[in-house]
Amino acid sequence: MSRGLLLILWGWMVIWSVLSGRLDLLLRGVFHSLVGASGAVLLAAGLLLVIRHRRRREATRWPWLISAALGCLVLLIPPNPSFSDLASNRPQGLPEPTELAFVLPPEQRSLTEWVRLLRSQPDPQLVDGNPVIISGFVWRQPEGPPLIARLTVRCCLADATPAGLAVAWPEDAEPKANQWLAIQGRMTVAPRHGEPTAVVVPTVIKPIPRPERPLEP
Amino acid sequence: MERVATAWAIFQGLLLEAIPFLLLGVVIAGLARWLVPQGAWISRLPRHPVLAPITGALMGFALPACECGNVPVARRLLASGAPLGTGFGFLFAAPVLNPIVLASTWAAFPDQPWLLIARPLGAFLLAILLSLLLAQLPEAQLLEAALLSERRLSQPLRKLDLLQRGSGLIGAPLPASTAPRPQRPSLRDVLDQSSREFLDLLALLVLGCVIAATVQTWLPRSWLLAIGGAPTGSILALMLLAVVVSVCSSVDAFLALGFAAQVTPGALLAFLLLGPVVDLKLAGLFTVLMRPRAIAITAVAASLGVLLIGQWVNLWQL
Numbered sequence: 211m212s213r214g215l216l217l218i219l220w221g222w223m224v225i226w227s228v229l230s231g232r233l234d235l236l237l238r239g240v241f242h243s244l245v246g247a248s249g250a251v252l253l254a255a256g257l258l259l260v261i262r263h264r265r266r267r268e269a270t271r272w273p274w275l276i277s278a279a280l281g282c283l284v285l286l287i288p289p290n291p292s293f294s295d296l297a298s299n300r301p302q303g304l305p306e307p308t309e310l311a312f313v314l315p316p317e318q319r320s321l322t323e324w325v326r327l328l329r330s331q332p333d334p335q336l337v338d339g340n341p342v343i344i345s346g347f348v349w350r351q352p353e354g355p356p357l358i359a360r361l362t363v364r365c366c367l368a369d370a371t372p373a374g375l376a377v378a379w380p381e382d383a384e385p386k387a388n389q390w391l392a393i394q395g396r397m398t399v400a401p402r403h404g405e406p407t408a409v410v411v412p413t414v415i416k417p418i419p420r421p422e423r424p425l426e427p
Numbered sequence: 428m429e430r431v432a433t434a435w436a437i438f439q440g441l442l443l444e445a446i447p448f449l450l451l452g453v454v455i456a457g458l459a460r461w462l463v464p465q466g467a468w469i470s471r472l473p474r475h476p477v478l479a480p481i482t483g484a485l486m487g488f489a490l491p492a493c494e495c496g497n498v499p500v501a502r503r504l505l506a507s508g509a510p511l512g513t514g515f516g517f518l519f520a521a522p523v524l525n526p527i528v529l530a531s532t533w534a535a536f537p538d539q540p541w542l543l544i545a546r547p548l549g550a551f552l553l554a555i556l557l558s559l560l561l562a563q564l565p566e567a568q569l570l571e572a573a574l575l576s577e578r579r580l581s582q583p584l585r586k587l588d589l590l591q592r593g594s595g596l597i598g599a600p601l602p603a604s605t606a607p608r609p610q611r612p613s614l615r616d617v618l619d620q621s622s623r624e625f626l627d628l629l630a631l632l633v634l635g636c637v638i639a640a641t642v643q644t645w646l647p648r649s650w651l652l653a654i655g656g657a658p659t660g661s662i663l664a665l666m667l668l669a670v671v672v673s674v675c676s677s678v679d680a681f682l683a684l685g686f687a688a689q690v691t692p693g694a695l696l697a698f699l700l701l702g703p704v705v706d707l708k709l710a711g712l713f714t715v716l717m718r719p720r721a722i723a724i725t726a727v728a729a730s731l732g733v734l735l736i737g738q739w740v741n742l743w744q745l
Contacts, residue, residue, distance in 0.1 A: 213622050220446075220629065227443055236440035241447075248447035251454075259622060262615070273630035280633055289436035292429040299644070364681030365674050366440035368643060371682075 212270040214263060216278050217256030223281045224249030232288055234423045237366045289367075293347045293424070294387040297359055297372035316340035316397070321360045322426045324408075325373035334408035340397045342410050345418060349374050350387035354402070358393060358410065363425045370425065376402055376409040383415060390424075392416045430644055438640035441673060441708060445495045445632055448675060450625065452496030456503035457621035461612060469581075474510045480558035483509075483516025484551050487524035494522040494676055494703045495632060498712045499624055505716065506574055508581040511566070512558045518716070519729075520554035522676040522703035523547055532699070535680035536687070542696065545740065549700045553732050557704070560728050561721060569721045571714065631711030639673040639707040646671060661694035662737035666730060669702035676703035693741035701733040 227233050228246040237245065314323065316337070321344040328334065349359035349372065357374030361367075377393070378400060379385060395412035402409065473479055483504075487497070501518035505511070522528065524547055536542045561569055570578065612620075674682055679702050687695055705726050713722050 213626060216626055217622060224443065224446060227439075232439075233443065236436065237444055241444060244447045245443055248450045251450060255618065255622060258618065271627070271630075274626045277626075277630040277633040280637075284439055284442070287435065289432075289439050291433040291436035295429050295433050364684075365678035366444040367437050368441050368639070368672055369674050369678070369682040 212268060212274075214256045214259030214261075216270075216274055217252050217259060219256075219278055219281055221249045221252030221254075221256055223285050224252060226285060230288070231422060235289055235291070235367075235425070238363050238425065238427060239423070241365070291367065292388055293359070293361055294350045294356075296367070296370055297349045297361060297374070298352070300370065300372055317343050320344065320426070321346045321358065321375060322362060322373045324375055328375075328408050334397075334399045334406055337397045337408055338399050341395075342397050343392075343394050344375070344410070345390065345392040345421070346375075347420075347424075348385040348387055348389045348391065355379055356385050356387065358391060360426050361424070362427065364427075367425075373426075376400075376407055378409050378411045380412065380415070390418045390420050392418045434640045434644040437643055438636050441636040441639055442633065444675065445636065445708065446629070448496040448677075449499070449628055449632055452499040453621050453625045453628065455496070456499040456624070457617045459500070459503060460507075460620070461614065461617045469504075469507050469509050472509055472513050474512075476512060476559060476562060477555065479510040479512030480516030480520075480555045483513035483518075483558070484520030484524055484554045486513070486517045487521030488526065494706070494709055495628075495712065497521040498709075498716065499628060502574060502624075502716055505570065506577040506581065508578060511562050511569070515558040515561050516554050518554075519557050519704050520550050523550035523700070527677050528680075528703075531677055532680040535684045541692075541744070542699075545696050546699050549696060549733075549736050550703065553700060553704065553729060553736070556732050557725060557728055560724065561717075564721060564724075569717060571716055571718060574716060627715060628712060631714060632708065634711040635673070635706075635708035638710065639671065642671050642707060643673075658691050658693065658741045659734075659738065661691045662697045662734055662741070665690055665694040665698040666701050666733060666737075669698045670706050672702070673706040673708035674702070679703070691737075691741050692744040693737035693739070696740050697733045697737035700736065701729060704729045704733075 224245060227236075228242060228249065233242050233245060319327065319342075324342070324344065328337070331337075344358065346358040346360045349357040351357060355377065356379075358377050359372050359374035361370040361372055363370050377385075378398070385391065392415075393410060393412045394414040395410050397408050398411050399406050400409045401407065473482055497518060500521075501514050504517060505514040529543075529547060532546055533543055566575060566578070669679075672679075672682065679699060683695055683698050690698075710722075713725070717725065
């Protein structure tokens with residue numbers, strides 16, 4: 211019967227991860243239904259085993275128990291990664307921009323689209339004065355002022371890649387690492403690290419809660 | 428404390444992403460055991476040292492899963508008495524030679540046709556090389572103890588010596604055919620065995636995810652990519668990155684896309700070839716197939732093979 215209970219535990223852990231929305235923080239959306247389906251299969255298989263072996267006692271292997279203990283911890287302790295720390299550990303490396311980034315009016319571009327656009331079109335003068343409406347988390351830098359950033363994923367948090375924009379923070383602003391902000395302003399060009407760089411000059415900075423789906427494809 | 432929280436989240440991401448593929452592999456292995464009675468088709472597989480791994484590698488097209496899912500299928504093949512080359516050819520090539528991975532590579536690199544040919548070709552060659560190498564080891568030194576016992580049960584007694592059989596009389600003639608008659612197990616038996624297999628593999632997957640998340644969190648990835656410009660250094664760096672990151676082969680091409688412009692072509696191919704064969708997440712899973720020495724040989728040989736392929740591509744492309 212123990213095998214059935216263990217499968218139920220794992221199935222419930224997987225399904226709970228889907229239902230509680232924590233998958234939005236861990237995996238790209240395209241995998242969510244696959245994960246949910248695997249949880250349902252595990253749950254069904256576990257129930258079948260429990261019903262069949264309800265009167266039978268069987269030995270449980272200790273690796274199963276240790277992994278099940280970790281499964282319980284996954285249920286009890288939700289993920290709460292430091293996006294700033296994660297971003298600092300990764301190089302920026304977004305793929306080439308989609309054509310959409312060029313076609314969209316500047317105020318409709320997301321932070322990631324801005325970064326892709328600037329990477330493919332390195333002359334910042336072309337976007338000087340454009341309106342900017344973006345949201346992201348504060349990415350602490352080892353040197354210089356923090357950036358406003360987003361994480362993009364192709365698969366799961368393990369391959370998260372940061373996309374950050376420079377911000378000319380007002381003197382009274384004290385952006386804290388990992389804090390989520392909505393910023394309205396305009397793009398300007400300012401020297402950063404000795405090179406002309408596109409920098410967001412904010413007119414409005416508003417703290418916001420972490421979005422339900424903080425990772426971008 | 429922030430780092431621990433980040434490592435915990437990466438662990439959960441890796442685990443939740445891998446569980447469906449592991450389950451898919453176990454289900455396919457169970458279905459194969461139920462639908463195709465043992466021995467009915469295994470005995471028809473070629474046993475030629477080169478044809479066997481080629482057959483195994485091509486069987487990857489039947490399993491659209493990543494490297495986690497093919498471990499239980501490869502184990503089932505070997506336990507059923509398939510030629511070693513076929514089992515290992517499948518194990519090493521299937522994570523790349525399958526429709527989903529080929530499609531995702533094409534989607535990520537539509538403007539690099541050489542990569543669309545080089546990746547499956549490289550994976551194919553690597554699988555054959557590793558299979559040929561591992562086949563040199565005696566089965567007792569190569570296969571994990573439980574797998575070896577299961578494999579011997581499925582082989583005709585004529586093929587085993589007295590000690591391997593564990594029973595028999597010296598000098599007594601063996602029956603003409605002592606191979607077990609193909610029998611279809613009941614669905615209950617399949618569920619029983621598959622659930623055990625899943626829990627065994629899951630425990631090892633959990634261990635692999637813990638190691639991969641820990642190493643990823645405390646090893647700055649920028650250190651690896653900093654040497655991306657040097658031909659040999661970039662290959663070694665991307666090989667190490669592939670081992671550490673441990674993402675599934677079905678999506679690794681999209682990850683590679685992020686740094687493709689910063690590294691040499693050989694390094695890019697090395698990342699796409701080595702990750703599906705050797706990574707931290709797989710380290711535990713391989714212990715259900717091979718003994719530690721054979722795992723070490725696989726890791727070293729795969730790394731050397733990928734390094735050579737990467738160097739050759741750099742000479743050709745740069």
